[in-house]
Amino acid sequence: MKDLLRDFRVRRLLLANTLGSIGSGVTIFAVPWLLVHQAGGNEAFRWITIATTIVLFVTTPYYGAWVDHHSRKTALLASEAWGFFATMTMAATGLILGGFSTWQLMAVYFAGMLYYTLHYPAKFALIQQLFDRSQYQSLTGLLEIQGQTAMMIAGGLAGLLVEHVPLWGILFFDAATYLASFLIQATLPYEATHLAGGAAGRGRTSVWGGVGAGWAWLAARPRVAIFFTCALLPFLIVMASNYLFPIYVAQTLQASALYFAGGEITFALGAIAAGFWLPKLIGRHSAGATIPATMLVFLGGLLVLIFVQLPLAFLAAGILLGFGNAGCRVARSSLLLHLVPNEVMGRVGGFYQVLDRVLRTVLVMAMAVIDTHGPPAGYVVLTGVLLVALVGVWLTRDAVRQATAAP
Numbered sequence: 001m002k003d004l005l006r007d008f009r010v011r012r013l014l015l016a017n018t019l020g021s022i023g024s025g026v027t028i029f030a031v032p033w034l035l036v037h038q039a040g041g042n043e044a045f046r047w048i049t050i051a052t053t054i055v056l057f058v059t060t061p062y063y064g065a066w067v068d069h070h071s072r073k074t075a076l077l078a079s080e081a082w083g084f085f086a087t088m089t090m091a092a093t094g095l096i097l098g099g100f101s102t103w104q105l106m107a108v109y110f111a112g113m114l115y116y117t118l119h120y121p122a123k124f125a126l127i128q129q130l131f132d133r134s135q136y137q138s139l140t141g142l143l144e145i146q147g148q149t150a151m152m153i154a155g156g157l158a159g160l161l162v163e164h165v166p167l168w169g170i171l172f173f174d175a176a177t178y179l180a181s182f183l184i185q186a187t188l189p190y191e192a193t194h195l196a197g198g199a200a201g202r203g204r205t206s207v208w209g210g211v212g213a214g215w216a217w218l219a220a221r222p223r224v225a226i227f228f229t230c231a232l233l234p235f236l237i238v239m240a241s242n243y244l245f246p247i248y249v250a251q252t253l254q255a256s257a258l259y260f261a262g263g264e265i266t267f268a269l270g271a272i273a274a275g276f277w278l279p280k281l282i283g284r285h286s287a288g289a290t291i292p293a294t295m296l297v298f299l300g301g302l303l304v305l306i307f308v309q310l311p312l313a314f315l316a317a318g319i320l321l322g323f324g325n326a327g328c329r330v331a332r333s334s335l336l337l338h339l340v341p342n343e344v345m346g347r348v349g350g351f352y353q354v355l356d357r358v359l360r361t362v363l364v365m366a367m368a369v370i371d372t373h374g375p376p377a378g379y380v381v382l383t384g385v386l387l388v389a390l391v392g393v394w395l396t397r398d399a400v401r402q403a404t405a406a407p
Helices: 008-036 041-070 074-095 101-131 133-161 165-187 193-201 206-221 222-252 257-285 286-306 313-338 343-375 375-405
Strands: none
Touching: 008 041, 008 074, 008 101, 008 133, 008 165, 008 206, 008 222, 008 257, 041 074, 041 101, 041 257, 041 343, 074 165, 101 133, 101 165, 101 343, 133 165, 133 313, 165 206, 193 222, 206 343, 222 257, 222 286, 222 313, 222 343, 222 375, 257 286, 257 313, 286 313, 286 343, 286 375, 313 343, 343 375
């Protein structure tokens, strides 16, 4: 990692990503907390989560194909520009109107989630293009550390600000982080080598055909595809938990926003630890061996939330969930970078983005169980899903090991 940090491109990426992640993290933290404290807020939050997922399900394949046929740097800068203009618009609207109604909060949440969806596929494809294969494991670890450090800062800031500063003031701050991130990444040297010789224009398929091409690549490797899908589940459970966390803290634990922020901070601490340790563990034991182990750690965090309903236990669970989720992400990202050719990375990523949205919609809809049985019941459902994924990873890990060893 020390050698990577000497590379000015890495330092610029880390700084820009940190700023952008703080901006999106504060928004994604503050808006749900404000929503669930309004009349009918739980239901409004659930429906905007579902609506956001459906919209992104429809648009993501188009974006994945666009990334494959255009400059990855342009795509990355476009995501920052969207974050800046959308957040500035919502901040100005809130300032002029003197506050935010439920529909405005829902719009702010949608804008933040769209930024996240635009940013990460473009960043992933850009990194694969800029850096050597030998650097992938250390680089994904560094980016996980950076991302989680930023989310820890965002959680702490949001916990302090959300009950004392108007939301429009928070959004102006967030917009400034997107602008700074844009300006830093605009200075990155980049050549769109995947467009050389007009390659992007030859054999271009339809957008959904591109998703089909991603599926075809995976279908030729069914056990590898199952492994990647099951290893994605901890992240999807975290996304569903983003709906549950504020409700769990406010209604089950009956705690303040500071505990909600504390959970975000301990989650980030666990993820930072995974970012440091996982590249070494992968190098020693392989991703096929480390992913099941990190999923077991993640399972421990879910069990704490179900059986120990105390504020301090919630903070402890955050460490386990953060480590387990980040461990899976680092190992899975490293495997994708090693196994998927760059010319189809956007389409394979597009396929998983579509699958992500479908499964996320199903999981969030399943969280309606909390209306009758309370937030812990939601975690019971998510625990069942994780156990199925853990079995799938365990049964297909040898296929990934063989694919990684193949020339």
